Amino acid sequence: MTYRQNDHRGPGRRRFLTTAALSGVTIVGATALGGIDADAAFASEPSLDPAIPESSFVEGRITGITGSVLQVAGSYGDHARVRMTNATSVWKARPTTAAEIEVGDGLYARGVPMPDGTVAADAVWVNIVNLDTRIRGIAKSRLHLSHGRHEIVGHVLPDTTNASYAGRALTSDLSRLRIGQSAQVLGAWRPADDSVDIVRISVGH
């Protein structure tokens, strides 16, 4: 049987992977340790994973895309080249593919430095923002938020926007959001109009 990772979205591969997943080891139990998904772009705790210290971190705006390499201008005047591989995860409001990445997007990437000077990315988070806001208005498809002195429009995306109330599990039910509440928003910034696609909104935390 042959298997290639870059085809993981095909139905045949999924079936194969489902079989592999269900025949795996069953592990029962909870731990207090966090993960390395979207939030991890902002995590400051050192990882317990011995592989992670080898990783390097790239942050900035994408100024050009050449094949599978992203040119990144860092916020502090530095430059980096990020190489996308078949195994790189891409987050842009949701798990997606490198085809969604555009010039002008903001980027956080974690990866391994290569001898040619590029960083082979393990994970890339595009336009990710984490904002401390207050809800100032609620409409059918958007929330009006204030972040310090800035007014921000937060788009509500069907099937993507989730809420967490008082530290409870994420739910797609957004009807318990109230005007005036203080809210932590994890989302994807839209460079075109400076608005934000809301991925997760936490209130009462």
Next chain:
Amino acid sequence: MLSLTTHLMPLVLAGLLGWSGSVKLFRRDTVRQAPRTALARMLRSSGRAALVLRAVGALELLLTAGLLALPASPVPGAATAVLGAGFLAYLGYGRALAPESSCGCSANEDTPITWRAFARAAVVLAGGATAAAAHGAWWSTLSARPGGSLLFLAVAAVVLTALSVDPDRWWLLPLRRLGLRVRGHPLFGTGRGDHVPVAASVELLERSLAWQTASPVVRSGLLDHWEEDGWRILLYSGVHGTRKEARPVSVLFALDATAGRDSPGEPVVRVSCVDADSGEPVAQEVLNAVPVRRALPTVG
């Protein structure tokens, strides 16, 4: 109506300038806010900006007194119009120079320069010109036509309040809250029954012992996810082995698609590692070595 507007305009302007002038002159916030204003950028000094803000506040109070005491004289009205023109010029310059700065219009505002600041300055300019053209005293109009006067003043107060950013929380948010109560919550019905979002499954996974066990292998974020037979499959990529023996692997987690962090009981996760090229199961030794560090059981 026109004469009512002309005669009562000094009173309206006195109210606006009296409020903004006293805020600028007497509030301690002026010093705290000064560094954030466009004025501080123009003068290249927060100290000078605070001083200028206080001076403008004093000028506004002086004009307030003039507008109230000398309604027949064109001088206070003309001076107010000049002040309004000055505000407009400052706002235009400030917007071009430092669009993110606060305008410092009432010194306790913390919002960037918006159209409302421009509209308020335009009201000061137009109102000043109108007041300069007035010949009668506002108190005689007030006593001659009390009903119309009160209505005009009430409308003027509403307009000026709407143009001031500060009182937003006193009227805009309660109004929106009321709107939600009357029309119903616009996001009602967004929750799809007991459907658990993928993000909630990821959250549950990341707090599971299975995640901790597989974490030495996992390198990527979530690559893909799908559901099959009540299972939610989460796919990650990773690396197994070190140095020359390092192999790219796919790490697969299978969870109950209806389980979330709030579900009772411990999370049950099936974990599997397969070689990215051959599809052969690998890293069994990692997955079988469940770490001893577990969450402390909670005493009920």
